Amino acid sequence: MAVKTINPLAEKVAALETIDARLRWLSSWTVHNANHIREKRDGLKVGGHQASCASMTAIMAALYFHALRPQDKVAVKPHAGPVLQAIHYMLGQQSLEQLQRFRALGGAQSYPSRTKDKIPVDFSTGSVGLGVAITAFSSLVQDYMIAHGHMAEDDAGRMIALMGDAELDEGNIYECLIEGFKHDIRNCWWIVDYNRQSLDSTTADRMFRRFDDIFETCGWRVITLKSGKLQREVFAKPGGQTISDWIDACPNAEFAALTYQGGAAWRARLEADIGDHPHVGKLLKSFDDDGLAHLMTNLGGHCIETLMTAFDNAQDDRPTLFIAYTVKGYGLPLAGHKDNHSGMMNPAQIEQLRASMNIPEGHEWDVFGGLDDHQAAQLKAFIAQSALADKPAEPNAQAIAVPARFAVPAGETQSTQAAFGNILLDLAKSEGSFADHIVTTAPDVTQTTNLGAFVNQRGLFHRAEMADVFRAAKIPSAQKWAAHAAGQHIELGIAETNFFLALTALGLSAPHFGTRLLPVGTVYDPFIARGLDALNYGCYSDARFLLVGTPSGLTLGPEGGAHQSINPPLIGMGQPNLAYFEPAYADEVALIMRWAFDFMQQPDGSSVYLRLSTRQIPQIERPDSAWEADALNGAYWLRRPAPGAEAALVYTGAIAPEALDAWTQLVDDIPGLGLLSVTSPDVLHRDWSAARAARWAGGQGSSHIERLLGELAPGAGLVTVIDGSPGALSWLGGVHGMRVSPLGVDRFGQTGDLPDLYRTYRLDADAIIDAAAELFIGN
Ligand SMILES: Cc1ncc(C[n+]2csc(CCOP(=O)(O)OP(=O)(O)O)c2C)c(N)n1
Ligand SMILES: [Mg+2]
Numbered sequence: 185m186a187v188k189t190i191n192p193l194a195e196k197v198a199a200l201e202t203i204d205a206r207l208r209w210l211s212s213w214t215v216h217n218a219n220h221i222r223e224k225r226d227g228l229k230v231g232g233h234q235a236s237c238a239s240m241t242a243i244m245a246a247l248y249f250h251a252l253r254p255q256d257k258v259a260v261k262p263h264a265g266p267v268l269q270a271i272h273y274m275l276g277q278q279s280l281e282q283l284q285r286f287r288a289l290g291g292a293q294s295y296p297s298r299t300k301d302k303i304p305v306d307f308s309t310g311s312v313g314l315g316v317a318i319t320a321f322s323s324l325v326q327d328y329m330i331a332h333g334h335m336a337e338d339d340a341g342r343m344i345a346l347m348g349d350a351e352l353d354e355g356n357i358y359e360c361l362i363e364g365f366k367h368d369i370r371n372c373w374w375i376v377d378y379n380r381q382s383l384d385s386t387t388a389d390r391m392f393r394r395f396d397d398i399f400e401t402c403g404w405r406v407i408t409l410k411s412g413k414l415q416r417e418v419f420a421k422p423g424g425q426t427i428s429d430w431i432d433a434c435p436n437a438e439f440a441a442l443t444y445q446g447g448a449a450w451r452a453r454l455e456a457d458i459g460d461h462p463h464v465g466k467l468l469k470s471f472d473d474d475g476l477a478h479l480m481t482n483l484g485g486h487c488i489e490t491l492m493t494a495f496d497n498a499q500d501d502r503p504t505l506f507i508a509y510t511v512k513g514y515g516l517p518l519a520g521h522k523d524n525h526s527g528m529m530n531p532a533q534i535e536q537l538r539a540s541m542n543i544p545e546g547h548e549w550d551v552f553g554g555l556d557d558h559q560a561a562q563l564k565a566f567i568a569q570s571a572l573a574d575k576p577a578e579p580n581a582q583a584i585a586v587p588a589r590f591a592v593p594a595g596e597t598q599s600t601q602a603a604f605g606n607i608l609l610d611l612a613k614s615e616g617s618f619a620d621h622i623v624t625t626a627p628d629v630t631q632t633t634n635l636g637a638f639v640n641q642r643g644l645f646h647r648a649e650m651a652d653v654f655r656a657a658k659i660p661s662a663q664k665w666a667a668h669a670a671g672q673h674i675e676l677g678i679a680e681t682n683f684f685l686a687l688t689a690l691g692l693s694a695p696h697f698g699t700r701l702l703p704v705g706t707v708y709d710p711f712i713a714r715g716l717d718a719l720n721y722g723c724y725s726d727a728r729f730l731l732v733g734t735p736s737g738l739t740l741g742p743e744g745g746a747h748q749s750i751n752p753p754l755i756g757m758g759q760p761n762l763a764y765f766e767p768a769y770a771d772e773v774a775l776i777m778r779w780a781f782d783f784m785q786q787p788d789g790s791s792v793y794l795r796l797s798t799r800q801i802p803q804i805e806r807p808d809s810a811w812e813a814d815a816l817n818g819a820y821w822l823r824r825p826a827p828g829a830e831a832a833l834v835y836t837g838a839i840a841p842e843a844l845d846a847w848t849q850l851v852d853d854i855p856g857l858g859l860l861s862v863t864s865p866d867v868l869h870r871d872w873s874a875a876r877a878a879r880w881a882g883g884q885g886s887s888h889i890e891r892l893l894g895e896l897a898p899g900a901g902l903v904t905v906i907d908g909s910p911g912a913l914s915w916l917g918g919v920h921g922m923r924v925s926p927l928g929v930d931r932f933g934q935t936g937d938l939p940d941l942y943r944t945y946r947l948d949a950d951a952i953i954d955a956a957a958e959l960f961i962g963n
Contacts, residue, residue, distance in 0.1 A: 409484025447473025826856025
């Protein structure tokens with residue numbers, strides 16, 4: 185009886201090669217269907233990236249069905265989204281309908297999305313570079329979770345980024361490398377789909393080996409997968425080394441062009457260049473044209489066995505960069521063409537691909553299309569056994585109970601920034617689980633944003649203990665900077681994108697690691713703009729954190745014009761998944777902070793942004809706590825208007841004393857004048873929009889701002905004032921069609937003290953009175 189030899193490795197390689205081919209087909213077909221088959225109603229190109237997908241299918245087959253463990257998390261290169269969809273389709277975790285609705289409303293998303301996709305997505309991607317760097321920060325957060333006893337070392341996963349080579353041009357990659365090195369990150373893999381093509385062009389040849397140097401300098405191991413197994417075998421033959429050397433010297437653009445042209449072009453070129461070298465001619469002749477094209481493109485990133493071995497050999501926790509050489513559009517007629525980034529197969533080309541893959545017409549969506557029954561059954565069994573098939577759903581972390589009230593810091597005059605620092609200090613001194621879950625971070629502005637007291641109490645986080653040298657030498661300093669594994673502050677260098685990515689990773693601790701952290705990050709308000717895309721990324725990922733922008737506005741006057749954060753109120757209003765508040769008084773800070781820690785944890789909550797100031801202002805007496813509920817809804821009457829009053833002053837934030845002063849001076853001339861404190865232009869506006877949308881949908885009810893301003897006469901006038909863009913409040917006139925005179929800052933400033941700057945920008949009481957006179961009194 186013949187004994188069938190079983191070679192488990194060969195069987196596995198064969199299964200993974202089949203998956204590679206299936207992924208290439210399914211991703212291509214998904215894009216094709218969306219662009220060429222699904223009905224179009226708007227004449228717009230739908231888009232999708234068949235070549236970018238084909239570039240990575242082998243890498244993803246080997247990673248997902250060989251190397252990945254259930255605890256590992258992956259950020260997938262944005263334009264390989266359809267491959268990730270296809271993987272879950274093969275696993276039975278994605279529906280046909282979702283694939284057919286790729287890039288349509290409610291369907292599979294263009295780029296992997298934690299919040300919008302139906303498949304499990306560990307990290308959203310889309311804005312290149314950010315989805316890569318987030319994995320480094322998640323590794324850091326994982327270490328924080330382990331050090332704080334929230335998870336076991338043995339359960340540590342690997343944080344993996346599958347990235348395009350052009351992502352290496354994004355500066356945030358290098359900022360993150362530096363920060364990662366300082367924090368000694370581990371359990372992080374970045375796998376570069378090194379197809380040497382970006383959107384516009386082929387990558388600069390001069391960068392060859394530069395990345396190795398950069399990453400190795402920062403403590404990474406670099407593993408380059410240049411050749412596949414076939415190439416290695418052929419290069420070992422007589423004449424082979426000459427071909428290998430020729431490839432090494434071949435410019436990226438020429439390699440891509442020859443790849444596109446195919447076997448005959450390869451032959452002509454190789455014969456011309458090295459055909460007369462010993463043994464080369466004979467070696468070339470041993471391949472037909474197709475075989476030669478296959479040989480020349482048998483790069484490491486397309487060779488399952490090479491990939492498996494590389495992953496198997498990197499099983500320690502050292503951060504590792506895999507540079508996997510690939511061909512953009514591998515296996516497709518688009519392979520290597522310089523326009524293939526958005527290029528798409530036409531119907532004839534996809535038809536040809538279908539036929540070449542033995543997929544019967546009408547069976548394009550079959551999971552195992554092109555396979556016979558036996559092959560299909562085998563592959564199905566293989567997939568069912570993969571670690572991925574058992575990957576548990578993301579955990580539901582327990583909510584952290586928030587104390588019923590935060591004590592209001594004492595002091596007749598206070599700034600909101602100082603109040604914030606004192607409240608955090610109180611929390612740091614408190615016992616119990618709530619404060620233990622707070623983690624703070626700042627990009628080198630810990631002291632100047634008033635986080636210092638919290639850090640003194642709770643310590644810096646570092647896996648390895650680091651002594652406070654100044655303290656040991658008995659040099660007096662207000663800051664105690666000892667670092668240890670139980671520390672609760674992650675100190676970052678000045679790189680605001682890192683800061684927002686760190687907040688994002690911390691803010692995803694609940695779904696990623698099963699324990700909720702309460703991250704608090706501080707940054708100078710003007711520099712929010714520096715990290716804005718990363719902030720947007722964090723919000724899109726639905727990470728939950730408290731962002732504090734401080735100092736802000738003209739309280740940064742002495743720092744000069746470019747520091748006088750003018751537009752962050754508009755950022756706060758315009759940014760989804762971020763509730764912006766700008767309190768004026770310490771009791772508002774206490775109220776809103778408490779609310780924020782709760783809101784951050786609600787399923788339909790969001791992150792919160794507090795815009796704070798270093799301006800010390802006299803605090804006010806409150807007759808009762810009736811203002812609180814209104815303040816949390818975005819505005820309350822500090823001085824209630826008489827029913828049907830003709831006018832109100834409206835202010836936001838630290839400019840409160842000027843508004844109050846103006847109100848006091850005006851109230852005799854304008855009877856019943858109201859004074860509205862807007863604690864959140866953002867919450868007010870969203871609530872107003874939601875109420876209008878609800879009414880259009882047949883609902884009833886009004887918004888908070890409609891009710892508040894409804895207390896005034898229909899044709900009343902408003903003077904609004906904010907230390908920031910006046911547009912943040914000018915919309916209030918539209919709520920009931922009232923006249924409005926918006927004051928604020930709308931041009932770059934200059935250095936100065938507050939009285940000078942308030943006068944110069946027309947924010948002082950005189951300006952408010954002038955605006956009111958013009959509006960209400962008509963002179
Ligand atoms: C921040 C940002 N800028 C620009 C783009 C538009 N864009 C999408 S992909 C891409 C080039 C990608 O090239 P590469 O990373 O090498 O990927 P691949 O070759 O695998 O498609 C660009 C410029 C983007 N998505 N994000
Ligand atoms: Mg590329």
